[in-house]
Amino acid sequence: MKKILIASALLSALASVQAFASIGSDAEALMPAAQRIANPYQRGLAEGWLDIAARQDSHVLVSSVYNDAAARALNNGRHFIDGSVPFQPIYSQKNWPPVETREKWVNALKELERTNERAAKSPCRNEDAGRLAALTDEVWKEQDETHGTRWVHGWEAVERAQKLAQQVNKKLDQCVPPVAAVPAPVPAPVVVAALPVAKPLSLSADALFDFDSSVLKPEGQNMIQVLAQRLRDNRAKLSVLKIDGYTDRFGSSAHNLKLSRQRAEAVQQALLAQGVAAERFEINGFGAADPVKFCPGKQATPTVVACLAPNRRVQITAR
Numbered sequence: 207m208k209k210i211l212i213a214s215a216l217l218s219a220l221a222s223v224q225a226f227a228s229i230g231s232d233a234e235a236l237m238p239a240a241q242r243i244a245n246p247y248q249r250g251l252a253e254g255w256l257d258i259a260a261r262q263d264s265h266v267l268v269s270s271v272y273n274d275a276a277a278r279a280l281n282n283g284r285h286f287i288d289g290s291v292p293f294q295p296i297y298s299q300k301n302w303p304p305v306e307t308r309e310k311w312v313n314a315l316k317e318l319e320r321t322n323e324r325a326a327k328s329p330c331r332n333e334d335a336g337r338l339a340a341l342t343d344e345v346w347k348e349q350d351e352t353h354g355t356r357w358v359h360g361w362e363a364v365e366r367a368q369k370l371a372q373q374v375n376k377k378l379d380q381c382v383p384p385v386a387a388v389p390a391p392v393p394a395p396v397v398v399a400a401l402p403v404a405k406p407l408s409l410s411a412d413a414l415f416d417f418d419s420s421v422l423k424p425e426g427q428n429m430i431q432v433l434a435q436r437l438r439d440n441r442a443k444l445s446v447l448k449i450d451g452y453t454d455r456f457g458s459s460a461h462n463l464k465l466s467r468q469r470a471e472a473v474q475q476a477l478l479a480q481g482v483a484a485e486r487f488e489i490n491g492f493g494a495a496d497p498v499k500f501c502p503g504k505q506a507t508p509t510v511v512a513c514l515a516p517n518r519r520v521q522i523t524a525r
Contacts, residue, residue: 229276233259236280239287244456245506248418250336252286255279257337258296258344275347282340288461289418289468297347314364315349318342321371329508330381334374341367408498409433411453411469411518420468422476430473434480437524447484448523449474454514455494456506467491473520484524 233256240252259279278294285293303311322342325335345367348360414426422430437444451466451473470489494517501513 229280230260230263233257233263233280233283236283236287240283242458243287246333247331247336248286250333250338251340252283252336253333254337254340255283255286258340259283262296262344279344286418288458289420289465296343297350299350300346301350301352303349311361311364314368315345318345318364318367318371321374324378325374328378328381330378332374332377334370334377338367338370338374341370406448406450406521406523407433408516408519408521409473410515411451411520412515414473414520415469418465420465420472422472427476430476431480433522434477434482437477437482438480444482444484444524446486446488446523446525447474447477447482448488448521448525449490450521450523451491452496452517452519452521453494454511454517455497456511456514459493462493463491465491466493469520473522 237253237256240249240256243249243252256279259276259282262276262279275296278296281291281294282296284291302315305312318338319342322335322339325331325338328335341363345360345363348363352359409429414422414429416423437447449470451468451470453462453466457465467490470491474487474489497514497517498519499514499516501510503510503513
């Protein structure tokens with residue numbers, strides 16, 4: 207009986223090892239897709255999370271809470287590549303080491319936080335800045351894992367992030383924002399009194415959603431509420447409500463098509479929640495098709511991205 211139990215335990219352990227082993231190979235297989243991302247910061251995030259997935263996959267984790275760190279990191283790599291899955295943090299909270307015994311650690315963590323905050327505000331944040339954001343999350347995972355114990359580990363992760371932070375700070379020190387940068391357009395008030403006429407109303411996707419997200423921001427929710435009120439005031443019920451999502455030309459075609467449709471669906475669900483009725487909804491995602499503005503430039507610089515803002519939109523036609 208004991209031999210059977212031991213054999214069963216060994217088979218179970220072997221199955222776990224095989225399951226974890228696939229994470230490293232999956233991360234390696236996804237890396238070419240990450241490297242094709244046009245936006246350098248997003249590319250760095252994707253690459254950074256795939257690196258973390260492979261590294262965590264090779265670690266022997268004694269904490270059952272964090273045995274899924276590699277899987278979550280792989281998930282986050284996919285999130286920044288194509289948005290097919292939601293982002294999943296790999297730590298529960300930022301647990302700081304005790305300053306009285308680990309002052310060196312605390313100062314290092316504070317410096318990493320300052321560098322990430324600085325990069326987040328800079329128009330020159332690059333691939334290294336994206337990688338650093340991912341690596342910093344891995345650092346906090348290591349701190350969180352030992353919270354409440356008398357020992358601290360993870361200095362290797364801190365040093366890895368520190369070296370990259372030096373490169374990020376150097377790049378930020380050299381940053382010269384484009385003189386002719388076009389400021390991001392301020393969303394105009396939603397005016398939809400004439401919406402039931404078959405002329406599309408265009409809502410700014412930048413105003414409705416965060417970058418690479420199909421979840422309505424609070425400002426976007428407010429815009430939809432105003433729109434829903436106008437629709438209800440004009441007609442008790444619409445025959446057709448057509449919602450079309452569009453992106454700019456940066457990013458893969460497959461990703462842009464998916465994101466644009468997800469955003470159109472998010473607007474539809476928000477309108478339904480506000481009591482807007484229609485006999486038929488037409489929901490489409492057209493990606494970068496039918497641009498309303500053409501801007502020169504092959505790189506996703508802040509100037510070009512701002513210029514292309516009118517193409518990132520959700521169009522609504524009511525009949």
